Amino acid sequence: MVKSLKIGVLASQGAFIEHIQTLEKLDVEAVPVRLPGELDELDGLIIPGGESTTISKLMIAYDLMDKISAMARKSLPVFGTCAGLILLARHITGNGVPSLALMDVTVNRNAFGRQVDSFETDLAIPAIGKKPFHAVFIRAPLIERVEKGVDVLASLKDGTIVAARQGKMLAAAFHPELTDDTRFHEYFLDIVTGKA
Numbered sequence: 785m786v787k788s789l790k791i792g793v794l795a796s797q798g799a800f801i802e803h804i805q806t807l808e809k810l811d812v813e814a815v816p817v818r819l820p821g822e823l824d825e826l827d828g829l830i831i832p833g834g835e836s837t838t839i840s841k842l843m844i845a846y847d848l849m850d851k852i853s854a855m856a857r858k859s860l861p862v863f864g865t866c867a868g869l870i871l872l873a874r875h876i877t878g879n880g881v882p883s884l885a886l887m888d889v890t891v892n893r894n895a896f897g898r899q900v901d902s903f904e905t906d907l908a909i910p911a912i913g914k915k916p917f918h919a920v921f922i923r924a925p926l927i928e929r930v931e932k933g934v935d936v937l938a939s940l941k942d943g944t945i946v947a948a949r950q951g952k953m954l955a956a957a958f959h960p961e962l963t964d965d966t967r968f969h970e971y972f973l974d975i976v977t978g979k980a
């Protein structure tokens with residue numbers, strides 16, 4: 785697909801390998817990011833799912849928080865999945881963590897509770913095409929509120945918002961890297977190249 789793109793995947797903790805594999809399937813150069821220097825010359829960055837408390841701590845410990853924040857504010861497109869969504873959110877309810885605060889959304893951590901904490905469902909996501917997207921939720925956060933400038937991309941049947949976009953920021957409460965459907969990643973690449 786887009787041969788010349790270089791996308792970083794934050795590799796402090798969590799499901800980063802699956803994102804790298806998905807990007808490689810799309811013929812994109814995917815590089816794990818653990819140190820600030822590895823952010824240079826990226827066309828985009830993915831923040832994976834995992835444990836947001838741990839990822840946040842490691843981002844602070846390795847001086848990644850301020851640099852990612854500054855680069856994103858300048859123009860770097862960032863895509864967060866699950867814990868990555870939490871780290872993109874400006875407001876977090878239920879055990880907040882220090883975040884990048886790049887998207888004007890309020891996210892509730894562990895919102896689905898422990899009993900129904902993991903589930904799969906087919907979602908309508910018009911931005912990526914007509915065919916429903918099979919979404920895997922694992923101890924997922926949900927988006928409680930979006931402010932002006934944020935587009936809702938997908939919701940559950942009960943109206944719970946589970947994917948959103950604000951400018952070049954993209955976020956999903958589910959794990960698109962855990963299925964074979966690459967359309968959500970392709971959508972992020974279209975944001976990176978300015979096609980979407």
Ligand code: GLN
Pocket residue numbers: 832833834835836837865866867868870893894922923924925
């Ligand atoms: N509930 C986790 C957190 O708060 C996120 C879960 C995930 O990324 N799969 O960090």
